[in-house]
Amino acid sequence: MNKLKKLKKIRLHREGTHILILAFVLLFLLNVAAHYAFEHPVPIYLITAVSVVLYLSMVNFFRCPIRLFGKDTEKIVVAPADGRIVVAEVVDEHEYFHDRRLMISIFMGITNVHANWYPVDGVVKKVEHQNGNFHKAFLPKASTENERSTVVIETPGGVEVMARQIAGAVARRIVTYASEGEECYIDEHMGFIKFGSRVDVYLPADAELCVKMGQKTVGNQTVIAKLK
Numbered sequence: 001m002n003k004l005k006k007l008k009k010i011r012l013h014r015e016g017t018h019i020l021i022l023a024f025v026l027l028f029l030l031n032v033a034a035h036y037a038f039e040h041p042v043p044i045y046l047i048t049a050v051s052v053v054l055y056l057s058m059v060n061f062f063r064c065p066i067r068l069f070g071k072d073t074e075k076i077v078v079a080p081a082d083g084r085i086v087v088a089e090v091v092d093e094h095e096y097f098h099d100r101r102l103m104i105s106i107f108m109g110i111t112n113v114h115a116n117w118y119p120v121d122g123v124v125k126k127v128e129h130q131n132g133n134f135h136k137a138f139l140p141k142a143s144t145e146n147e148r149s150t151v152v153i154e155t156p157g158g159v160e161v162m163a164r165q166i167a168g169a170v171a172r173r174i175v176t177y178a179s180e181g182e183e184c185y186i187d188e189h190m191g192f193i194k195f196g197s198r199v200d201v202y203l204p205a206d207a208e209l210c211v212k213m214g215q216k217t218v219g220n221q222t223v224i225a226k227l228k
Contacts, residue, residue, distance in 0.1 A: 077120055116219065119224070149174045151190060151191075174192075
C-alpha cells in the first residue's frame with residue numbers, strides 16, 4: 001500500500017463543533033441573565049467562573065492533537081486511543097473469530113483525548129454497530145453487553161485485526177468513520193467516542209504483547225503489539 005496517508009489536521013475534533021457552539025450560546029445567555037438577575041457581584045462572578053471552567057473542560061474533551069507515528073508500520077499494532085490498559089490477555093472471542101485471541105483493552109477517562117485511530121494499516125473488511133447496555137466501560141462484561149461498534153481490518157500480510165469501540169455508563173455516542181472495502185492507515189482516525197469509554201483490540205493469539213496492565217497509552221503512538 002503506497003497510497004499517501006490522509007491526515008486529519010484538526011486541533012478541535014469536528015464531533016465537538018455543534019456541542020461547543022451550543023454550549024457557548026447557552027452559557028453566554030446564562031451569564032447575561034445572571035447580570036440582570038443579581039445586584040450583588042458575587043453570584044455573577046461565581047456563575048461566570050463556573051461557566052468558564054465548564055466550557056474549557058468541554059474544549060479540552062474535544063481536543064484533537066495532530067499525531068504521526070513516524071516509523072515503519074509493518075506488523076505493528078498501535079494504541080487506537082489514549083488511556084490505560086485494563087485487559088491484556090488471551091481470551092475466547094465468540095462474535096467474529098470464534099477462536100482464541102489476544103485481547104488488549106484501553107479505557108479512556110474523561111480527561112483523555114477521545115479520538116480513535118486505526119491500530120493497523122490494511123483494508124476494512126467489516127463494520128458493524130450493535131445496540132446494547134451502558135455498563136461502566138472498565139467492567140469485563142462491557143465488551144460483550146454494551147453498545148459497540150466493530151471494525152475488522154485485514155493487514156497487508158493477510159492478518160485480520162478487530163477493533164471495537166465500546167460505549168460506557170456516560171458515553172452514549174459512538175462515531176465510526178470506517179467503511180467496508182476502504183483502505184485504512186495508522187495516522188488516520190477510525191472514529192470518536194463522546195464522553196468516555198474504551199476500545200478493545202483483538203489480535204492473533206501468537207502476537208507479541210508490548211504493553212502491561214495499567215500502562216498508559218497514547219493513541220497512534222504507543223506500540224501495543226507486534227504481529228508475527
